[in-house]
Amino acid sequence: MTSLLGDVDLPFKPLPPRVLEEYSGMLREALGFKRAIDEEGRVVDESLLPKLTNRELAEIYEYMVRARVLDGWLLKLQRMGKVALHAPNRGQEATAVGTAKPMKPHDWLFPSYRELGAYIVRGMSEEEILDRAMNTIDDPLKGSDFAIYGNRKYNIVPAPVPVGNQIPLATGAAIAAKILGHDTVVVAMFGDGASSRGDFHTGLNFAGVFKAPVVYVLQNNQWAISVPTKRQTAAPSFAVKALAYGVPGIRVDGNDVLAVYSIVSRAIERARRREGPTLVEAVTYRLGAHTTADDPSRYRREEEVKIAERYEPLRRYRKFLESQGVLTEKEALQLEEEWDSRVEEIVRKVLQKPGLPKDVFFENVYERPPWVLEEEKKEFEESLKIAEELGIELEE
């Protein structure tokens, strides 16, 4: 934007040619498609192979496996009536893991609800996730909402259920880090549907204006419940939306964990150097239902899902690892079995835990409860007594 304040360079003329040039470059990235390996695990772009040790490469695979195994268990537990709702992660493990892995522990993550892999990378255990999902006494979020994870211990802010309203928060946290002189970077994750919300607009606009050290990872999994991307926007990519805010946008194969890792880690470095925000569009595919309450056969063809399976992130990464001599197919599959039995054990343990106390919802409304809540709590306690006297079961 032609500078005006304290400057008399008036804008009644074309923009300087360097702007068009810069924007043409940004456009190519926003409409491109970065991948390091193809769907058969073959390297297609060396420059996108992160410099990682074999051990680290294997670790990335293990995170993806853990996410997938846990996802399966959450589905199972939901069907058993032990979990209120679950949003399947299957197919999106590469984006979650590839995004979280390059973050430092003190960086902040504002996730959405479909990123088990990211939580695990940042240190959340299966047990904690199951405590949350089943609202045991150890639920770190004390029964406050469903399908949502977060814990300050890992600098993971609990996701909002209202889609996308974490985006300006992430921007604000990043601006705060900058003001305070911290070298923290903030990462926000959300879906293609979230891009339609006002929050996306204001969040990215502020980030552009204030050069906030934040990386937005938009997981374009092709669907927002039953709404396909072409109903979400007429733009040819989501990455191109960044250009509206003077922010670079880059489209990447979200099922290629290495490409996601490389692109996100560059964006994080850029943010850490205080050069500004980036929007990464990770092209992926939601292989499962939207949530356990959803029946996708109402709106999408099985055929599409079958084809999408070919691009599924674990298989291709496994092939890559094998080709690099990091892990054999057998070792890889063994890992899955191992984690499956480990999680089974954890599930058993968590199922034994008691639930949250009855009055838990009176906590954490204010730092100091106002008299209104104190009076209400008294009424609450009396009503429990009355129920007992009457011999009625309130929670049936």
Next chain:
Amino acid sequence: MTSLLGDVDLPFKPLPPRVLEEYSGMLREALGFKRAIDEEGRVVDESLLPKLTNRELAEIYEYMVRARVLDGWLLKLQRMGKVALHAPNRGQEATAVGTAKPMKPHDWLFPSYRELGAYIVRGMSEEEILDRAMNTIDDPLKGSDFAIYGNRKYNIVPAPVPVGNQIPLATGAAIAAKILGHDTVVVAMFGDGASSRGDFHTGLNFAGVFKAPVVYVLQNNQWAISVPTKRQTAAPSFAVKALAYGVPGIRVDGNDVLAVYSIVSRAIERARRREGPTLVEAVTYRLGAHTTADDPSRYRREEEVKIAERYEPLRRYRKFLESQGVLTEKEALQLEEEWDSRVEEIVRKVLQKPGLPKDVFFENVYERPPWVLEEEKKEFEESLKIAEELGIELEE
């Protein structure tokens, strides 16, 4: 967006080259600067000269003069305490007139609060505008808000005071026109500041997705009260924001009435052919204060305004008209005097008119007032009686 629904063409690949091509073209328009005549009234782009008769060319000038004269009167009346608030239009007459002129009477306008020229082109008289500004008995909006004009007679929807929230309404009206098979086109006008609101985002996004027959004219007058454009967005132009929605955006010299006319009229035709929406960024300059309540010396340099005066739309258009033999300088200035005395007379008349009835605000809340309002109206009437009995003046 790669089509997915009922289509198995999965997006794990770069976008087709034609998309990049198309978008490169859009980018050039969005970062360009269309002008038909330069600030000395010399033709610089023949292709942007609209095919208009001399009579029509002169008429356009007259509209601009009327807007300017009326603007002056509103300022004067505000200083006299006769008008609550006025948002000066000076410097933006070309955008207002150039936008409204190519519209058909049955097209709908969703304006903002700084477009006297547009209201006049669409048939609103000085008298009506003054009735509104002074809330006489003939105020078409019956005292409902200040600095806002509108009348269904001319298909002008009263502007909102909350900046920008007319944008999705315009989109919705356009979609409705399309559904109903009308050939109506909708035009929405708003400022650079409005582009930051969620409404801009959702309004343009829906327009892109549903190919709504709507033209958005963003008047980039360089300021949103004291906030310069570079604080509003880090994007190099406002037009480029359209690309986020799959919508063409085009940057035009908003002080060149002919360029605005040509570009808006092409956008209207495109919409009328049901080929989709357009965002026009009209680059202009707010020569006056933000409103009569504002003191711009607190935040901008007088020097800037002086330079901007050189680009002022009436002078340059006058030069053009003279060079084309349409109107001499003298005739042009005479027109101004003529309108000034005409408006003076109208002001005198309007000043004589009585105000609105005391209970006017009970009207038009609902089609049929619910009992709550009926009871309140009774209380209201009683309170007037009590005031009389007590001998107190309530409205001092």
Next chain:
Amino acid sequence: MPRVNMVQALNMALREEMRRDPRVVVLGEDVGRMGGVFLVTEGLIEEFGEERVIDTPLTEMGIVGVAIGMAMYGLRPVAEIQFIDFIYEAFDQIVNNAAWMRFRSAGMYKVPLVIRGPCCGGIRGGMHHSQSNEAYFIHTPGLYVVMPSRPYDAKGLLKESIRVDDAVIFLEPKSVYRTVREEVPEDDYTIPLGKGRVVREGDDVTLVTWGAMVYVAEKAAELAEKRRGWSVEIIDLRTLFPWDKDLVVSSLEKTGRLVIVHEAWKTLGPGAEISAYIAENHIDLLRGPVKRVASYDTPFPLVHEKLYMPNVARIYRALMEVMEW
């Protein structure tokens, strides 16, 4: 007459109105191909096509804002908010445009719009799939606010809401969606806005409620009758603005005692207005305190929701307090 549940009754209402009036359109997230997450709009896209049953991008601000523009232009849109808890992004549009466009334009433009969506708790939906936020809309001049408790009313009230020339917030207690079935005529009938109904007659105390709480109140009333012999009159308001004060007052004339039960938060919940109205205009009728049983003033919890919302014990306790005063 078919025996249908509330989802089916709402679907009937939409279908009939869309057949009757080509200006009626439906829009929202997943309302088309999918038929809505609760299937209220099921089958409509097949009958009326993509132009009248419109799947939208994910933004409540956009859905409502665009629907207002449609309504002003001449359509009669019914906008679905997938869960009413998500309506807050649309708040500016609802207040400034849906509610006030008529006033702002001195009656030149009207907004015949229905904003409908599932509300209220009872399905273990947590913070954002359980709210009863009607108070925000009742407080806003220019809106009608409606909440049916049973299929018959749902159909008649939705049809009326679509025909009214002002904006209506139409709240559907989702816990009732499939749990109550009754005979619902296939004819064209409507129920006027602003009229409540007596669910259960009684002489000792008037209990005013709406939505799913009608059923909880009935249980509490039965218990109170059985245990203490108290005779509780239950009124289902159905419309929350304007509420049926004549019905409430005439019941109070008989009972002299008032309990209000709602799922909305207690502080400035709708019960506050009803109580304050009585204290202002009919205090002479009161033989004791006016008790409100409401959700506690905390965000809606995922766990123990039945303890958080009004339940039989809480209502019973309130009845005791007014009867034994």
Next chain:
Amino acid sequence: MPRVNMVQALNMALREEMRRDPRVVVLGEDVGRMGGVFLVTEGLIEEFGEERVIDTPLTEMGIVGVAIGMAMYGLRPVAEIQFIDFIYEAFDQIVNNAAWMRFRSAGMYKVPLVIRGPCCGGIRGGMHHSQSNEAYFIHTPGLYVVMPSRPYDAKGLLKESIRVDDAVIFLEPKSVYRTVREEVPEDDYTIPLGKGRVVREGDDVTLVTWGAMVYVAEKAAELAEKRRGWSVEIIDLRTLFPWDKDLVVSSLEKTGRLVIVHEAWKTLGPGAEISAYIAENHIDLLRGPVKRVASYDTPFPLVHEKLYMPNVARIYRALMEVMEW
């Protein structure tokens, strides 16, 4: 002690808190170079720089959303809404994040944020520069709601609001901004949230109010005293959530009569809660009806605003109704 007006008192509060605590930042439209349209933030950018006094793009959703993120990260932002009438775009952020983040995160994240802005009528500002929309926030669990009526309170309450570890909606009656001057200490003092004050003692009737209505109520009370000999006790609540029920109840114990006066719309305005609370818990204290004088349930009009808002005649009428009951 300097004699200052409310704008100056607010400016003092901001300046002192910013000096005391480097985490305090100010953001909003035109708050920087311009010092705010009412000059509440005048001079702050000169003293604290662009990083702590932040001019923002034009979006209330963005201002509030970004400020919430800042607060969670460790700053203590004061976000200005240029006129509180424009807050609706931020509603989703206020409810879901400012008010509920503590609950959503089980206390792991807090939002020490003040959202402040000019409210209320009396300056002929029309629909969108005059609203008293505090009821929306009072109804929302998790927020404090504050409205000072005079410079001294404005300073002490704003300082306290900045220090509180929850989100505060801080409403400034703009008609008082420059019309009332009084001595305001330059020291560091705060006024606790939740405490009202007795503006005027009296025995016959308790009048509860806040903001600019305190002055109108005083005039009405004087008139009532002079004409009828009625002794009116006026309470300025100052904090609207949680409101000072002890002060109101103890006054009622003396007077037995209650009138509530506010600029918010009557239906479900804050007066409804106060009245309902009394009817619920202290009906035995009441010697007559509880009257509310409030703005009518229509959008705020540009013309005849003094007839629309509570005025001396309307308050006098209410006093008559409770005294002569």
